[in-house]
Amino acid sequence: MNNQSSIKPDPRIAIFASGNGTNFEALVNADLPAPICVLVCDHADAPVIQRAKRHQVPVILSVAKKGVSKAQREQRLLQDLAPFHVTILVLAGYMRIVGETLLKVFPRHIINIHPALLPSFPGRHGIEDAYQAGVKVTGVTIHYVDGGVDTGEIIAQAAVYRSEQDSLASLEAKIHAVEHQLYPQTVSQLIKKGVL
Incomplete structure (x- = not known):
């Protein structure tokens, strides 16, 4: 981010994902007020890569390797991201803890x-x-990313009610349906408010 000027750069999104990519798909299909410029994935065979290709979203592979520290991997990732001029990192099923290298460059711009x-x-x-614990109400949370595991400040939440008939699979389907609505709405609102 350019500290020389008070002009804020136009918001540009990188989505980080590790797996199937249904939240990636929901975000791409939403009418977000900022472009999705690139997908970052940490698994070369993740289905989300095929989704990105179908939507003509470029893909950066950032795979953990033996002998390469998290800081080194994230430093390389920053170099790979530079041409895309992204300002917002949106984690959508990304199964890695974000390190200090990215947190410093994108303060309060990683969700x-x-x-x-x-x-x-x-x-x-x-x-x-949540299913094993037998809770009657679970749901979805969108939060800022900090150095912990799901410990960042909460931005938005939506409840999902579990019925007596729900299996783990049906509860999962309910939760994903809510995710696919709540995430694009929340990202959109944050960008429109100028928070991201």
Whole structure:
């Protein structure tokens, strides 16, 4: 970000994803007030890469390698991102903890979606953990990313009610349906307000 000038750059989005990419798809299909310039993925065979190709969104692979530290990998990623001039990182099923290297460059401009009502059930198994705990209400949280695991300031939440009939699969489907509405709406509002 340019500190020499008070002119704020136009918002430009990079989406980070690791898996299937249904939230990536929901964001691409939404009428966001900023362009999605690139997908960052940490798995070379993740289905989200095919989705990006279908939508003609460029892909940066940032795969963890032995002997390469998180800081080194993120430094390389910043170099790869530079030509896209992105200002916002939107994590959509990205299964890595973001390190200091990215946090310093994008302060309060990295957001994440989590399939539970934080601070309950953080971590990568939020849906299963809530299901196993037998809670009647779970949901979706959108939050700023900090150095912890799902510990950043909460931006938006939506409840998802679990019925007696719900299996883990049906609860997961309900949660994903809410994610696909809430995430694009929230990203859009934050950009329109000039927060991102």
